[in-house]
Amino acid sequence: MTHLRGREDGRTAISAAMTADAVRTKRIDTPAPCRYAVVGSGWRALAYLRLAHLLPDLFEVTGAVTRREEPGRQVETDFGVRSFRSVEDALAADRPDFVVLSVPWPVTPELTRALVERGVPVLAETPPAPDVDGMRSLWADVGAADLVQVAEQYPLMPLHAARLGLVRDGLIGVPGSAQVSSTHLYHAVALMRAALGAPIGPVTVDARAFHAPLVDPITPAGWTFDAEPKRARTVLATIDFGDDRSGLYDFTDNQWWNPVRPDRFTVRGSTGEVHDETVVRMADATTPVVSRIERAVTGVGMNYEGADLTALVLDGRPVFRNPYEGARLNDDEVGTAALLSATGAWARGEGPAPYPLAEGMHDHRVGIAIEESAERGTAVEVGDEAWGGR
Known part of the structure; x- marks a missing residue:
């Protein structure tokens, strides 16, 4: 099924589509962009940078944190954002609404703890910790703060x-x-x-x-x-x-x-x-x-x-x-953009939590049980956990 348009604001559809600001002209009363920093330089981190590049009226990257200088320079060239070698430097330069963590599994809990300790909201890529013990430890440290969302766009x-x-x-x-x-x-x-x-x-x-x-x-x-x-x-x-x-x-x-x-x-x-x-x-x-x-x-x-x-x-x-x-986003990008918008509203106290840490931990615990059951060939019971009441 196709959707055909006529003229928009006196311009032909083709001229509107070929204008660099075509996306922005279709929005009225656009709120201030949600502002986030991105930690990581892998393919998923680049997705968050790309969305801000494509939708600057909605998203603004305050800084990209890469451990090595070379990918940081590449991010600066490709997306026009400042890069930093540490989270501390990025926060000192410009405080965002929240920080996106797109780093290897073992690193996510460490950075989450550090950011929550500073009172900074976090959007952590899935899963929030590699295993059950790691999730229990992370929840004991940050669960009560209610400062962590998990990046579930599906x-x-x-x-x-x-x-x-x-x-x-x-x-x-x-x-x-x-x-x-x-x-x-x-x-x-x-x-x-x-x-x-x-x-x-x-x-x-x-x-x-x-x-x-x-x-x-x-x-x-x-x-x-x-x-x-x-x-x-x-x-x-x-x-x-x-x-x-x-x-x-x-x-x-x-x-x-x-x-x-x-x-x-x-x-x-x-x-x-x-x-x-x-x-x-x-x-x-x-x-x-x-x-x-x-x-x-x-x-x-x-x-x-x-x-x-x-x-x-x-x-x-x-x-x-x-x-x-x-x-012109693909479906995954539309979902990720919606997640970013919802996280920004939550971080500013303007909307509900999109996918809180407790839910991310529960779903990951069930996912671990799927692999455990397949390996053992028997059913696995997932019981109550500390995050179950949140």
């Missing part, structure tokens, strides 16, 4: 956000089960809980690992040009969240990238289900209705605005509108 990605919105609106009745075959461990658990409205609490995980041949055409490094199937591992798990809510987890090695293992996401409710882009529900006691979530985009055929998502539509009704239209 429920905010356009298609997921549309599906979850339909479920919350009651379109399929009371949700009872969620099936995720898309991303791994804590990300998948976060999606399940969002779909089911499942709070933090004890769960039972029963997982098994299986192997089968599978081609692996592309990895983060690029196309492999290898058509020979290799032995790949798939983990299947059931998760009992209690109160008649369950999850089914299905993940295969490198599924994020492998085009022959596409995403699947299903939420089943008491009066219907959402399965990928298909929505089935009862219009009345004898009338099941099937609809499809359609993607409205620009840049198709004779539309010259450039490739971009406009909205997701169900039965002619927009169920998601792209708030960053004009920046």
Whole structure:
């Protein structure tokens, strides 16, 4: 489905799209940008820098912290932000609303502690600590401060956000089960809980690992040009969240990238289900209705605005509108931008916490249980933890 426009403010659509300020001209009464510092120089850290570069009216990077000088100089050249060798120097130069930590797992807890001690809000990349003992130790040190969010963008990605919105609106009745075959461990658990409205609490995980041949055409490094199937591992798990809510987890090695293992996401409710882009529900006691979530985009055929998502539509009704239209972001970037916006509002006391540390820890604990259960071949109980009451 395409979305075609006519003229905007006396200019043709093509001239608007080719203007450097096209994104900004589509917004009225834009609030002050949320300001954040980024610690790290890996591919995920670069995503936060790129969003501020593309959406300067919404996001401002106060500084980028890189351990080595060379990547710092590269960041300065590519994104026009100041780089620092230490967090202390970055904070002294310009205090942000919050700090994004995109560093190796073992380093995240150390920096989180240091920032919380200084009263600085944190957005920590997942997971917040590598293992259960690390999470318990981190929670004991910083949990009470309520200064830490975890960077979980999956429920905010356009298609997921549309599906979850339909479920919350009651379109399929009371949700009872969620099936995720898309991303791994804590990300998948976060999606399940969002779909089911499942709070933090004890769960039972029963997982098994299986192997089968599978081609692996592309990895983060690029196309492999290898058509020979290799032995790949798939983990299947059931998760009992209690109160008649369950999850089914299905993940295969490198599924994020492998085009022959596409995403699947299903939420089943008491009066219907959402399965990928298909929505089935009862219009009345004898009338099941099937609809499809359609993607409205620009840049198709004779539309010259450039490739971009406009909205997701169900039965002619927009169920998601792209708030960053004009920046030409992919779905993951839209979700990450939404997370940054929500974190900025939270840090300034203007909005709720998007994904608090307690939830990140719980979902990571369940993710660890999935691997534990698959390794042992027996069910694993996840009990109450110190963060369970937050």
